[in-house]
Each structure stands twice: as C-alpha cells, then as structure tokens.
Amino acid sequence: MSGGGEILGELRGMQVPLLVSVLIGACAAKSRQAITARSVDATVSPTALFPAHLRRPGAIALCAFELSLGVALLVTAGPLPVGPDLKGTLAMYARGATALAFLLAAATLRELRGRRPEAGCGCFGDLSHTPVSWRSIARSALLSAAALISISARPLRMPGSPGMACLLLAIVAAELTLLAALSPELGELMVRLGYSEPCEVRRIPVARSLASLHTSSQWRRYKRYLTELEPSDVWREGCWRYAVFPGMAAGRRLDVVFAVYAKPRRPPVRAAIVDAAADSFPGGLLIRPPRTASGNGGAKPVPVFVQAPPRALYRSIEELQ
C-alpha cells in the first residue's frame, strides 16, 4: 500500500474513537442536564418537533440510542469472541447506522431551525442552548461523513514511521479543529471551566456588608456625624450595597450614604453626605463625595456640600458651623 493510502486507511480508523466520544459525550451531557433539572423534559430540544405526549419518550429514546450506538462502535472496534467475518459485519452495521443517524440529525436540525428558530439543538444538553445555526447542521453532516468513511476501516494500529504518525496527528488535529469551529458549545464549556462568580450576582449577607463597613476608614471618618448607628435604608445595585444612616451637622439633618463593594474580604467603601431635607429633587442639596483637604497634612478630610445646581457653590461643614 502506498504512503497516502496507508494514511487514509489509518485516518478512517481514527474516526471510530472520535464518533464514540461524540455519541457517549452527547448522551452523558443530556443525562446530566436531566438529573440536574430533575426532569427529562428539560433536555427537550430536537424533540420539540414531536407531538407533546411523545416528547418525553422521544428524549429518553434519543439518549438511549446515542449510548447504544457509541457502545456498539466501541465494542465492534475491539476484540470480540466471534469470527473476523461476523465482527466485520457487526462493525459495518454499527458504523452504517451511525452515519445514517447523523444524516438524520442534520435533516432534523434543518427542520427545527425552520419551524422553531428559537430552539437550541440540545445535542449536548444545556451546553447547546443557542438557536440552531448552520454550524450545528454542518457538524452533523461532517460526523455523518466521518461515520461513512469508517465503514470499511480496519482496526487501529500503530503508524509505520514517526513521520507518518506526525502527519496523521496533524490531520486528526485539523479535523478536531474543524469540529470545534462547528461547535457552539465550546465557548460555553470554556466559560464554565474558567468560571468565577461576578460581583454583580454574588450573594453577600447584609450583616457582612455592615461588618465590613464598620471596620472601614470611611466609617471612622463619618461616624461622628451619625445620630443613629442602625441604617435607615439598605439596598443593592450590582456590585455595591448601599446603607443610609441619619446624621446631623451644623443643625441640619443629613443622610450619610455608604457604598460597600460586594466582596467578602476588605471591600472598598465609598461615602457621601446628602441633605436629608432634600426630598424634592432636583434643586435640593446634593452633596458630592467628600473631598480630602490636601493642605492640612491629610489628617482630617473635609466633607463639602455641593449645591446642585449650580455646582460651583461649595461650603464646608466647618464653615457652616
């Protein structure tokens, strides 16, 4: 056999483990989603084309069929206690059925895209939630072609030379890259692997935020203006939790508002002072974040009121006193 023919033969054999991985992986992803959601219905996507009463059995049958095909491909690729002819026939049937299944899948996905454009393909459970696109359809067609060329492949064996092994690896890598490019699930998988919870959705108890606030320099700086140590209002917006405390300075009622970052340890804290009587916005007295006086050694920051509008008028609490 020529070098090219030998490489092609090995390449055909390499399709079998690839197809096994895809089929068993798809079944495992669907099962995982069904177990997590405690319902087989959660995995329904291609079966959305079925009548309602057939969707659940359809989803179970699809998963079982993928697993059966994967196992059949795996078993017929290895040593079997049957004659070589029977083994070859069984392998041919398993690979032929796989090619047919992927071809059918491509046609189904095309139909699904037309009739339920919002539905994901569900091929790999909840990883496949994006609407069916030409990529998913092309992937099924590619896998069908891979199964088709593997029908008469011989069992896998070591390549004849290091050069041939390298060439084979390069071709398989190119095929895997093509499959990855056709898989919208890959991006989702990468996100899950490198996941750390964003601060905007991180649950932080109020008591924790207040405890962090009480140890902050901003708290020590403005505590002297507070008339109560219990917040009059607490709320959250994204990464920041806000706490408002009633206060008093120069005979004026104040609201001292603190913002505590949603971070378990040593969160940044910001503060501002607002005239408590300024309920009728705009035109009320809004006080911008206190500025630190730079000329007095930085020992004591000077909170400043800002009349808004106009913003050009500044008066410090000390001036008011």
Place this chain on the structure above:
Amino acid sequence: MRQCADFRHGCDGYTENTSSGRFARRSRLRSAIFGAGAWSEGDPWAPRPPRERKALAGIVADVGPHVIILQTPGGEERLILPADARSCWRGSAVPASAIKHGDQVIVRKASPGRAERVWAQIGRVTGTIIDREGREMLVDEGPAKGRKIVIIREGSIRAVQVRFPRMEPGYLIDVIGLRQEEYLLGLTPATAQPPYRAGHPPAPPLVSGHVPDRIHGTVAWHEPSGEPPDLLGLAYPALDPETNCEHAPPRRREPFVVDAHTVGPGCVRLPYLSVGSAVKIHNECSGRGGVLPVTSCGAPSRLFCDRCVECGTSPRGRIADLTAMAFVELGGNLEEGCFNATLAVPV
C-alpha cells in the same frame, strides 16, 4: 376555583411605600456617590406631564368614529383616533365603534392629541397552571400578584394549544385576552410554552469577570395589579435576595405552586438590583428606549426561559417585565406580548 383566585402575599414593591419616597430617593443617593454619569437623562421617578408621555391609560368616557375621550388620573383627555381600522384592539383588530363606554384602555399617541394605537380591556395572565377544568384554568402568578382565572375562548383553544401544548397543572402559561369581571378571556398565546415543568428552568450560562453592561433578551408586560394604571416602571427578575422578596413570609406548600425565588436565577444572569434602581431599556424592534425605575419584584419571570421572535430571535430569558404603560411607551404592541430588548444597568 374562583374562591382560590384572591390568594395573595405581600412583597417588596413600589406600592408598599409610596409616601416616604424611600425607593425614589435611592437612585439619587447612588448618584451622590458615583455621579449620574451616563444616567443623567432625567429622573425616572419624576412625574411626567401627560403631554410628554407617549402612552396614556384611562377609562373611556365617550367614543365616536373619530374621537375618543378618556378619563385619566390627570383629568380628561380628548384624542383623535387614527383612520386605520386595524389600530384599535378589543380582542382583535376592531373599528373604534367596538370600543365601549367604561372600557379600560391604553393609548399610544402619535403626537399630542392624536392616538396611534388603542388597546381596550386588554389583559394578560402569566404563571403556573395549578388547576384546570376544561377551558378554565387557575393560574398562580407569584407571591406579589396572586392567582387569576383564565378561560380560553372556545374558538381560540386550538391557537393557544399550538403554542402551549401542555395546559395542565405544573406547566407554565402566558396568554393575552379580554379582561372580564372575575377572569381573563384568553384569546391568543403571548409566547411559546417552555418545555419543562414550571419549577425546573434551566440554569443560566455562566459569566466570567463581570456581567455584561448590556444584556439582551425578552421584555414582557404585566397588568397593573395593585399598581397605579399609569405607572412607568418594571418588575425586575433579580432583586437582591438579601433585602427584597426572598424575605417575604414563606407560602403554604401546595401542589403545583412554584415559588420563583427558590428555583435559582432563571436562564439569564442579571445583576442584583433593588426597588428604586434605574435601568435603561431599549426596544430593539421599535428603536425606542428610556430609563425606567424598578417598581416591583419580577421573580416569576425567571421561570420563563423563552425567546421573543418579534424582530429576529432574542436570546433566551426574560430580562424585565414592564408595566403595560411602560411597554407601550417604549413602542411595544401589547397584543404581541413581548419585544426583543437590551437592558443596561448602572454598574
């Protein structure tokens, strides 16, 4: 079934504390620390004069072939009706003569004094079916809104069933129809039924780093149950669990009733906000947008992992549930049930 329909629990919302202005003050206090920045487009809580509003809600005082007179909270409004016969809705596109005296209507204005679209007696039921007898269903809309009865009109049952094949207890329903004395006469499906049982929405895709500044998804609308009919605001699905609805008293455990606060974040990952926060909503279908305040808890929206296909296919998941007035103000058509939208939050 009708005796069960008034079951309702309290939840943090705009109507719980209007006198103190506590919620309205929150976005100002936030601005005191971080500045208004890109959010200086005006105060979302400030009352807007009727002339500046695109949408009006009121009760029909009189209606003729060319003019409609509404009794609104701000006084009487006289509007010229559009010439297009399809611009009025009362169960379907109807001529203005089908609108009746005393109907609750929502109008979108083309210009001051001139109506563009009119919706009369439109209502919506969105929630979990907890009982069904033939065409009559008892639907749980969550702790804040309670339960409603919906009766699907005989001629509409097939149309609704196409989009909601599982009209049985434990599954979700979302229908639009005509408001009646004690129930909603269901006429059209608002969206398509998610395939899972109500308590099992899929988990959202994970996000690394920060939640995106702009989140795309579906925006729906709700009836003003307990809210002023002309309120411009939204029910937000991801209120801070530490300071909002999750601290409501636990509900009695009943079959098929799903507490949306216990099923996870839903299928779209939204930053935690609070009642009083301001968000920007941009209607991708009409091109209109605006800053709206969060006025109530929209946790039941987390159950709906669906898409809007009004102008292209939106990503899965509901990002906001607007009041009917806000929905119309942003260019949405109530009978369509949703629009594709982008949400931006001040984080």
